[in-house]
Amino acid sequence: MMDEGKTLKIRIRDINPHIVCSLCAGYFIDATTIAECLHTFCKSCIVKYLQTSKYCPQCNLKIHETQPFLHLRSDRNLQDIVYKLVPGLYENEQCRKQEFFKSKISKGETENMVQPLCTVYDARDAHHYIHDELITMCLDRFSATSVVYESSTYNLPVLDQKFIRCPTRTCVAHLKKLLRKMLDIPQPLEIDVVCDEQVLDCDYSVKQIWLMFWSDRPSPMMLFYKVHPKVYLHLPAVNS
Numbered sequence: 001m002m003d004e005g006k007t008l009k010i011r012i013r014d015i016n017p018h019i020v021c022s023l024c025a026g027y028f029i030d031a032t033t034i035a036e037c038l039h040t041f042c043k044s045c046i047v048k049y050l051q052t053s054k055y056c057p058q059c060n061l062k063i064h065e066t067q068p069f070l071h072l073r074s075d076r077n078l079q080d081i082v083y084k085l086v087p088g089l090y091e092n093e094q095c096r097k098q099e100f101f102k103s104k105i106s107k108g109e110t111e112n113m114v115q116p117l118c119t120v121y122d123a124r125d126a127h128h129y130i131h132d133e134l135i136t137m138c139l140d141r142f143s144a145t146s147v148v149y150e151s152s153t154y155n156l157p158v159l160d161q162k163f164i165r166c167p168t169r170t171c172v173a174h175l176k177k178l179l180r181k182m183l184d185i186p187q188p189l190e191i192d193v194v195c196d197e198q199v200l201d202c203d204y205s206v207k208q209i210w211l212m213f214w215s216d217r218p219s220p221m222m223l224f225y226k227v228h229p230k231v232y233l234h235l236p237a238v239n240s
Helices: 012-019 043-049 076-085 089-104 107-113 172-183 206-214
Strands: 031-034 040-042 072-074 134-141 146-149 152-155 163-167 189-195 221-229
Touching: 012 076, 031 043, 031 076, 040 043, 043 072, 043 206, 072 206, 076 089, 134 206, 146 221, 172 189, 172 221, 189 206, 206 221
Parallel strands: 134 221
Antiparallel strands: 031 040, 031 072, 134 163, 146 152, 189 221
């Protein structure tokens, strides 16, 4: 047992097998896990790999026949751990992103899609989004949505301000909370966020949505919202 007050020192090479991407052999950047087998890779690495294969590159498990991207999950906690363990990794990644956007994207497009990135990483802010790049999107009503609610017809309103700019780690669940608050949507109604007529999972980040649906299109990214009554599961009564 280690004495109280004594610091435990661990060599980074002993931890490398848990924080290194097997595709690029570098430390995780935007750590993304395959939900089917729980193997983790850099987001850009696994997205590029799945464009030509439907199998996990580590265990060869078939992810999905037609939509493998839907089974990817961002691991923000693991990414925060990697940034804390590897000195200078966060700062170097932000500088690399800035250089990429300066060389590949025109100034006008950069201003519309991405805000300037912070180059200083403070561990105290590890669970906040203030260091994230920002993505511009348009939130619009899917259609003239009306549903039956409490024996009457509920007409879904339209946002007064449809264009928003939010951090890339913002999830669909956050957008749903925003919509419910801004539009005063009743709790018994479920909100769906849609992109390309596909209902998005609550765990998807806006960066993941952009990579899956919008990376080759101009800004802003178009997302739509709609509502429907919540479906409750009624279990049969158990006789005592």
